Amino acid sequence: MIRFELIKRISEQFGVEEIEAGVFVDRIFESMVSAFKKGKKINIPEFGKFNVNTKTINGVRQRYVVFSPAKNFADAINKNFSDLEPIVVNALNVKHKAILKVKEIIPEADNEEYLYFEFDSSGEEIKEEESTATGLITKEVFVKEEETEQESFTEETAAEEEVTPADVIMESKTEQSIFTDINPVAEEENISDSKPEESIFNEEVVASVISQQTVFADNPVDIILPEGIPLTEFTENPEEQIAENNKIIEEVKYTFTPGIRVSLKDDMNIDNIKEEIFDILVRREEIIKELNVHNANADTRHEEIIVPDTDRTEIPKFEDLFDSETKPEIKEEPETKETQGETDFPKFEDLFGSFDKPEIPKESETKETQDKTDFPNFEDLFGSDDKPEIPQEPEVKEIPKAGDDSNELFSELENRIRELEELSQKKEELKKTELSSPMSQEMKIFGKLIDDSKDEKQEPEKHETFPEIIIHDPIPEKEHVEPKSLSDALQDMKSDGIIEHLKPEEEVKSYDDIFRNSEQQFKPQFTVEPEEKNTQGKFFKGFLYFFFVFLLAAFGFYVYKTMFTKSPGNQTADTIGVRKSDSVRTMLKKSSDSIEKKDTANLSAEDESGQTESFEVKNLYGVIYRQLGKRIYIQNKVFDDLSAASELELKLKSNNLNCIVEGTTKIDNGLEYRVLVGPFKSIEEAMDYYEKHKVVLNFIQVMNPKKPNLLVF
Amino acid sequence: MNKNSLVNKVRVRSSFNKELSSNIFNFVFDEIKRIVLTDRKLSILELGEFEVVRRKMQTVPDVRKQAEILLPPKDKLIYKPSKELIDRLKD
Numbered sequence: 001m002i003r004f005e006l007i008k009r010i011s012e013q014f015g016v017e018e019i020e021a022g023v024f025v026d027r028i029f030e031s032m033v034s035a036f037k038k039g040k041k042i043n044i045p046e047f048g049k050f051n052v053n054t055k056t057i058n059g060v061r062q063r064y065v066v067f068s069p070a071k072n073f074a075d076a077i078n079k080n081f082s083d084l085e086p087i088v089v090n091a092l093n094v095k096h097k098a099i100l101k102v103k104e105i106i107p108e109a110d111n112e113e114y115l116y117f118e119f120d121s122s123g124e125e126i127k128e129e130e131s132t133a134t135g136l137i138t139k140e141v142f143v144k145e146e147e148t149e150q151e152s153f154t155e156e157t158a159a160e161e162e163v164t165p166a167d168v169i170m171e172s173k174t175e176q177s178i179f180t181d182i183n184p185v186a187e188e189e190n191i192s193d194s195k196p197e198e199s200i201f202n203e204e205v206v207a208s209v210i211s212q213q214t215v216f217a218d219n220p221v222d223i224i225l226p227e228g229i230p231l232t233e234f235t236e237n238p239e240e241q242i243a244e245n246n247k248i249i250e251e252v253k254y255t256f257t258p259g260i261r262v263s264l265k266d267d268m269n270i271d272n273i274k275e276e277i278f279d280i281l282v283r284r285e286e287i288i289k290e291l292n293v294h295n296a297n298a299d300t301r302h303e304e305i306i307v308p309d310t311d312r313t314e315i316p317k318f319e320d321l322f323d324s325e326t327k328p329e330i331k332e333e334p335e336t337k338e339t340q341g342e343t344d345f346p347k348f349e350d351l352f353g354s355f356d357k358p359e360i361p362k363e364s365e366t367k368e369t370q371d372k373t374d375f376p377n378f379e380d381l382f383g384s385d386d387k388p389e390i391p392q393e394p395e396v397k398e399i400p401k402a403g404d405d406s407n408e409l410f411s412e413l414e415n416r417i418r419e420l421e422e423l424s425q426k427k428e429e430l431k432k433t434e435l436s437s438p439m440s441q442e443m444k445i446f447g448k449l450i451d452d453s454k455d456e457k458q459e460p461e462k463h464e465t466f467p468e469i470i471i472h473d474p475i476p477e478k479e480h481v482e483p484k485s486l487s488d489a490l491q492d493m494k495s496d497g498i499i500e501h502l503k504p505e506e507e508v509k510s511y512d513d514i515f516r517n518s519e520q521q522f523k524p525q526f527t528v529e530p531e532e533k534n535t536q537g538k539f540f541k542g543f544l545y546f547f548f549v550f551l552l553a554a555f556g557f558y559v560y561k562t563m564f565t566k567s568p569g570n571q572t573a574d575t576i577g578v579r580k581s582d583s584v585r586t587m588l589k590k591s592s593d594s595i596e597k598k599d600t601a602n603l604s605a606e607d608e609s610g611q612t613e614s615f616e617v618k619n620l621y622g623v624i625y626r627q628l629g630k631r632i633y634i635q636n637k638v639f640d641d642l643s644a645a646s647e648l649e650l651k652l653k654s655n656n657l658n659c660i661v662e663g664t665t666k667i668d669n670g671l672e673y674r675v676l677v678g679p680f681k682s683i684e685e686a687m688d689y690y691e692k693h694k695v696v697l698n699f700i701q702v703m704n705p706k707k708p709n710l711l712v713f
Numbered sequence: 714m715n716k717n718s719l720v721n722k723v724r725v726r727s728s729f730n731k732e733l734s735s736n737i738f739n740f741v742f743d744e745i746k747r748i749v750l751t752d753r754k755l756s757i758l759e760l761g762e763f764e765v766v767r768r769k770m771q772t773v774p775d776v777r778k779q780a781e782i783l784l785p786p787k788d789k790l791i792y793k794p795s796k797e798l799i800d801r802l803k804d
Contacts (some may be wrong), residue, residue, distance in 0.1 A: 006741065006744055008738055009740075009744065010740060010741070013740060014733060014737055014740075016729070016733075016737075018726065020727065020729070023727065023735070024723060024727050024729065024734070024737055025741060027723045027726060027727065028719070028738060028741060029757065029758075029760060031719055031722045031723050032719070032759070032760065033760075033798060033801055035714050035719070035758055036801075036802060037802060037804070038796065038799060041714065041716045041717065042714050043714070043715050043716070044716050044719075044742055045716060045748060046720035046742075046746075047742045047745070052802075057799075062799070062802065062803055063802040063803075064761075064794065064799070064802075065761070065792075065794040065798060065802070066792070067763075067790075067792030069790045073746060073789065073790070076746075076750055076763055077749070077750065077790050078787050078788045078789070079787050080788060080790075081786050081787055081788065084785030084786075085785070086782045086783060086784050086785065087782065087783040087785075088775070088780045088781070088782050088783075089772055089780070089782065089783045090779045113725070148778075159792065465739050591723065645790075664735050
């Protein structure tokens, strides 16, 4: 932008001069820059925000201005692409708990069409399929699973297959399955208008899905099969098919015990179902064993506990059950019929009768096992070709056959599971009864033992304490020597410790006690008490010494002060009686006389004629010589207060020293008063006078220590 | 610092009244906007350079949706402060 154009437009728009407009624009940017320098943010509505941040540029950390445009401004900049929205191109993980529908088709710059699918329910998951112009497409079939209805749903995926442009998307709803077929090559209008309900029904795909039961390629899903659902053949009318299936589901719901679910995995087939049944039987036998053990214990202590009539102990082997070619055939026996009449479960012979099985010769062991068991053997179940038919149980008859062995297997599996549950319930009951039942004899004995052990523990332990034997070193016996004197006897007693053991308050009864008392009197007193007295005395003496020194100093100070601060009257000096200081007075008088002798009259006349402010002539070691007019004065002292200056003047004059007080103005417009001694004709004369009388002058100055000006020596 | 304080700061030195100065202020920034939108580039000596840059179409992963998203192209305004401004901020 050319700034001149902007300024011209402003002047035209608002009718101001171009110079003023230019200055105004410059000031706008200048003020902005100054605000940035202070670190302030600038917010201009409808334009944007300027913010000052710190940033490292070329390794140097410095401030940096950042601009973020306002929303309207940014939208205006992005006007060309504001209509476009982000598109999900490839879904990485898709759950199967929602219904898919076609949402929109977005044309792209490369003339590619993107089919965009989104879940209808909550929009949690999104699945897209990308279709190219060549018709290559990834085909996926999604199945919805509804837990409330306990329906089965299947899923078929053929990942990244090249197929004809017939895509299949199956949507299964609560009780009705809606199948849609979407052709991505179709025109946009047709695809956008197509709804899942109106789509073409692909019979082959549906039939394959229903018949296969398990199709798991990329996305394996655990399918919860409603137990014993017979799978009917696919009919031409899908509604009838759905209705029949629903009926079957309703029947199955009420015929099977609730809570039992058989989950079939993706690799489930008839062999696997057999294995599962075998496992269930093994578990059943184990539980029966445990129950027998419990029954044996329960008979000893409680006869009323009912034990199920399960005498079977041996578990049928899986090889015997399914690998029928190796095993011989078992002949029919009437006992098996009785057992079958007692049980409510169908035989496996009936269920797996279609399998070919060689005959098994009779064996005593097998007979015994069959006598014991009330449950049909797997040998009979899977090798029922040569065996007579046994009437089936009513439950099995109620379930319609689908012409497949899997239904029978499912029913058998269901029965076994039910039996297992009953056994487990009985086991729990037994446990409860065990807890509530009285103790057996063994337990009583064991309890007694425990009680006895507790009683033993409760008794207080009596430990025989043996005195410790301490072996001391042999003490050499001292030879008893009789003391020769009293002092020796005293020392012996001290060494033996006789004196210390005796109490001082006891009455004196013996010679030793008397001796001890006399000994106590002079033993410690010499060491401790005299020292305390000495310290007190020293302190007292020191105090007195300092007190007298202070008094002397005060007296001397008083004497000095009274000698030289004599009032104009003679009262003070007379009253104090310091007449002995006349020698000083005479000295001062002599000094004053020497000044007076010099033509005082002429000097005073000259001073009065040229009375101006004095100025400093010389400063010799702190002594200031001032010239007032033509005369020289010695500056004695400078005061801020006139009264102090006049007082000093009086003192000097009282000592026969000629002096004057000069008032001057200071730099800060204050007043100061100089006490000047003199006058003298020349500076040399003044210096000689000072050298002769400096003692007196300084002494007077020291006596008035308000503002010292002269050096003290 | 908002617009009013900036206008007041500028107005103190000039002979314009408050209304006129605010109008001129708005006009200046409207002109800047207009030139940026039309010419796609504007450089001011004191402030810096405003430029409209087009971001290309790209696919980015969306972690929340666990999917890849195709972002459409976008025109974006980029501001680059001038050397003069950076030098003055150093002081």
